Amino acid sequence: MSVAGGVGKIRVLPGEVISRIAAGEVVERPAAVVKELIDNSLDAGSTRITVEVVDGGRRSIRVSDDGEGMTPADAPMAFQRHATSKLRSEHDLSTIRTLGFRGEALPCIASVSKVQVTTACRTEPVGTRLILTGGALTKSEEVAAAPGTQIDIEELFFNTPARKKFLKTTTTEFSHICQAVQQAALAWPGTRFRLTHNGQEVADYPAAASRRDRILQIYGLRFVEQAATVSGARAGIRVEGLTVQPMHTRAGRTPQELFVNRRAVKNAAVSHAVYEAYGAYLPKGRHPQFVLFLDVDSERVDVNVHPTKREVRFADQDLVFQAVRSAVRAAIGADTGAAQAPREFGASMPSFGSPFQTTDRSGAFGSVGGGSAPVLYSLQGGTESGTPVAGEQAQTFLAGVEREIIPLGQLGRTYLVAQVGSELQVIDQHTAHERVLFERLCRARLSQALPSQPLLIPETVDVPAQHAVLLQRHLPELEQAGLKIEPFGARTFIVRAVPALLKPLDYAALVLDLVDDLSQWNTTSPLETRLRSVMASLACHGAVRAGRAMELPEIKRLIEEWVEEGLPTTCPHGRRVALRLPEEELARIFGR
Ligand SMILES: Nc1ncnc2c1ncn2[C@@H]1O[C@H](COP(=O)(O)OP(=O)(O)OP(=O)(O)O)[C@@H](O)[C@H]1O
Numbered sequence: 040m041s042v043a044g045g046v047g048k049i050r051v052l053p054g055e056v057i058s059r060i061a062a063g064e065v066v067e068r069p070a071a072v073v074k075e076l077i078d079n080s081l082d083a084g085s086t087r088i089t090v091e092v093v094d095g096g097r098r099s100i101r102v103s104d105d106g107e108g109m110t111p112a113d114a115p116m117a118f119q120r121h122a123t124s125k126l127r128s129e130h131d132l133s134t135i136r137t138l139g140f141r142g143e144a145l146p147c148i149a150s151v152s153k154v155q156v157t158t159a160c161r162t163e164p165v166g167t168r169l170i171l172t173g174g175a176l177t178k179s180e181e182v183a184a185a186p187g188t189q190i191d192i193e194e195l196f197f198n199t200p201a202r203k204k205f206l207k208t209t210t211t212e213f214s215h216i217c218q219a220v221q222q223a224a225l226a227w228p229g230t231r232f233r234l235t236h237n238g239q240e241v242a243d244y245p246a247a248a249s250r251r252d253r254i255l256q257i258y259g260l261r262f263v264e265q266a267a268t269v270s271g272a273r274a275g276i277r278v279e280g281l282t283v284q285p286m287h288t289r290a291g292r293t294p295q296e297l298f299v300n301r302r303a304v305k306n307a308a309v310s311h312a313v314y315e316a317y318g319a320y321l322p323k324g325r326h327p328q329f330v331l332f333l334d335v336d337s338e339r340v341d342v343n344v345h346p347t348k349r350e351v352r353f354a355d356q357d358l359v360f361q362a363v364r365s366a367v368r369a370a371i372g373a374d375t376g377a378a379q380a381p382r383e384f385g386a387s388m389p390s391f392g393s394p395f396q397t398t399d400r401s402g403a404f405g406s407v408g409g410g411s412a413p414v415l416y417s418l419q420g421g422t423e424s425g426t427p428v429a430g431e432q433a434q435t436f437l438a439g440v441e442r443e444i445i446p447l448g449q450l451g452r453t454y455l456v457a458q459v460g461s462e463l464q465v466i467d468q469h470t471a472h473e474r475v476l477f478e479r480l481c482r483a484r485l486s487q488a489l490p491s492q493p494l495l496i497p498e499t500v501d502v503p504a505q506h507a508v509l510l511q512r513h514l515p516e517l518e519q520a521g522l523k524i525e526p527f528g529a530r531t532f533i534v535r536a537v538p539a540l541l542k543p544l545d546y547a548a549l550v551l552d553l554v555d556d557l558s559q560w561n562t563t564s565p566l567e568t569r570l571r572s573v574m575a576s577l578a579c580h581g582a583v584r585a586g587r588a589m590e591l592p593e594i595k596r597l598i599e600e601w602v603e604e605g606l607p608t609t610c611p612h613g614r615r616v617a618l619r620l621p622e623e624e625l626a627r628i629f630g631r
């Protein structure tokens with residue numbers, strides 16, 4: 040389109056500024072359109088923003104706001120490349136306080152879709168409606184409209200079939216849209232956000248009094264209750280938010296949200312700082328869940344480094360790293376040693392009773408043995424970093440060989456010590472049990488004998504909107520793994536039954552980790568592969584935790600079960616199960 044002028048607020052940027060703006064693809068999927076439109080609504084000072092999408096945003100996206108609107112002169116300028124009301128000179132680039140600054144989003148979106156915009160300012164007697172197709176203005180008219188702006192995008196990528204082909208399933212695209220809305224809502228708690236999909240309300244976040252309240256609306260009470268409050272400042276860098284207490288960390292990474300000056304970004308240094316803060320308090324295979332807000336002087340952070348503004352560059356990266364690390368450390372008590380260490384995890388879990396008694400060993404699962412080839416670890420050079428030794432010694436552990444098991448005790452409530460056959464073994468109680476459960480679940484499923492057991496008291500779980508749609512879609516697959524979950528409202532689910540092999544566990548944590556897994560699923564991978572990852576999660580959650588005291592008979596039973604499974608050397612996630620010290624190795628060490 041061609042619109043002359045620029046007499047209003049929106050003006051085309053000077054050439055030297057345009058050349059300094061990070062170039063690249065601005066809209067690669069419907070969620071990027073949603074993000075750009077919400078950014079514009081926020082920059083326009085809106086207090087209510089509604090996002091309505093159809094078919095994961097492929098069919099249509101509507102974003103309406105009650106912001107300042109555009110004048111009849113400005114409205115067409117908004118679709119002019121490099122035209123913006125937010126930036127005037129090169130100098131402004133170093134002090135950006137608005138979300139937008141390039142004057143690129145609307146023209147980029149308009150060039151690959153059909154757009155209708157209806158906008159009105161409080162100061163003007165009439166509103167404006169424009170229709171554009173593939174970026175060309177086809178209609179412009181005066182209309183009566185309430186103050187604010189409504190933008191309708193239809194048939195995204197209609198004229199770029201190659202890009203359209205790269206769109207994922209409706210579920211996946213919608214899940215990305217949910218995340219875009221959630222992120223904006225987290226950064227702007229005072230603004231009300233609503234989201235609908237195919238006419239159904241998916242999320243409604245009323246204006247919240249604080250960031251904490253907004254986090255509560257999005258991630259639920261469970262997350263807020265299990266999190267520590269982060270609040271710190273160092274060298275002009277403010278760090279605020281919530282981060283999970285070490286004892287509640289999960290395998291999944293949702294949420295791991297970072298905002299810099301109210302902009303959702305990814306930043307490796309900040310993530311690293313959070314992991315560093317947890318340090319030894321983070322058990323292997325677990326991740327911290329957090330929502331962190333950094334406020335940094337706008338001159339000390341460059342937001343013009345990525346075409347979709349998903350990254351920022353800090354002038355003082357080291358200071359930011361230290362500020363985040365120390366704020367998170369202080370929050371979780373890691374600086375004073377007051378944090379609840381991971382080895383106390385068991386304390387928060389429902390009582391397991393004796394977790395090894397109910398397993399059916401009547402042979403219903405077929406013959407035992409035949410697990411992966413055993414690997415022995417020898418002590419070399421006086422260290423315990425075990426070196427895998429394959430070879431003839433392994434033969435002594437072929438399935439079917441009777442082995443006496445003499446439990447000796449437990450070390451640090453984490454490792455079982457026992458004599459197994461003629462070996463001294465140190466066994467990780469969690470990974471060993473995890474592997475046993477995994478093998479049994481997989482075998483039961485393959486022999487179509489994976490009975491599920493209804494829960495006496497079905498448990499409700501709230502999941503973030505971004506995951507609800509995924510969970511809903513994969514419920515039939517989860518049912519094949521013995522897990523019966525039913526929808527109960529837009530973002531609430533009820534766990535009705537679990538595989539009978541499992542003892543009572545924290546079902547909400549299981550479901551939250553599972554949906555995190557689902558979001559990583561490759562829909563083209565075979566069903567069995569996907570089910571194995573479900574089984575791995577079930578096994579991990581069902582297994583006895585590190586930190587729980589175990590008596591000798593219980594220790595013996597677990598080791599027996601592990602031996603029956605053929606002494607698998609790793610858990611389903613690849614962590615080592617045991618350190619095995621054969622008698623001959625002991626003889627060698629002691630020079631006998
Ligand atoms: N919802 C809205 N309410 C009021 N004005 C708007 C709205 N959306 C866009 N505008 C106006 O249109 C202009 C162009 O929007 P566009 O998103 O293309 O660029 P930008 O926001 O300035 O920069 P960026 O490309 O970084 O997003 C904005 O500068 C703003 O003046």
Ligand SMILES: [Mg+2]
Nearest residue numbers: 078079139144
């Ligand atoms: Mg914009």
